[in-house]
Amino acid sequence: MIQVADTRVDGRVKSCRIHDLLRDLAISEGKEEKLFEVDENIDDGNILPTSVRRLIIRGFYYPKLSRKIGQLVHLKYLCLSGFHWTIMLPPSIEGLVNLQTLDSSNQSIYIPHTICKLQQMRHLTCRDGWISSRQSMRERWVYGHLDFHKMTNLQTLYLRSGDWLKDDNLGKLTNLKQLKLREMNPRSLEGLFRSVS
Helix, strand or coil, X not given: CEEEEEECCCCCEEEEEECHHXXXXXXXXXXHCCCCXXXXXXXXXXXXXXXXXXXXEECCCCCECCHHHHHCCCCCEEEEECCCCCEECCHHHHHCXXXXXXXXXXXXXXXXXXXXXXXXXXXXXXXXXXXXXXXXXXXXXXXXXXXXXXXXXXXXXXXXXXXXXXXXXXXXXXXXXXXXXXXXXXXXXXXXXXXXX
């Protein structure tokens, strides 16, 4: 029932897949027990119930998520993978007040600055992700420059470097246990060194 999908050069198993019958059985049992829902056709007009706590969205061609995703207030885990283009998260993600994990693995992802409002966030694992520093003049005046330091529960952070490294943001993340930054430039390095000193 479990099949080898791909092998490495040395003959070891690289990835597996399950047989369609086993998949169908698992889905029907999961629905019966109300463990999860499967929707194969997520588009702008079709969003899951607001009570969903875990959401995994795998590959489709139009990588701009609906702004309705911000209505999933109980969501704790969001995984995005298998997209063919850069994923564009909408600013409405600030509505995901209970989100603890955002995982895009190696997927290219654009994260709006409103993510800084998610104080429950523990794991931001977006190796090829970057946070927009685009804020309106009003937002900068009221909130200051990217309140990244307010994500005090953050334990794991994998991102590209950027403007969010300014203002000693990393130094204020006292629960941070794992940090991986990509594409460091001299300005980002200066902010990083200021944060750890």
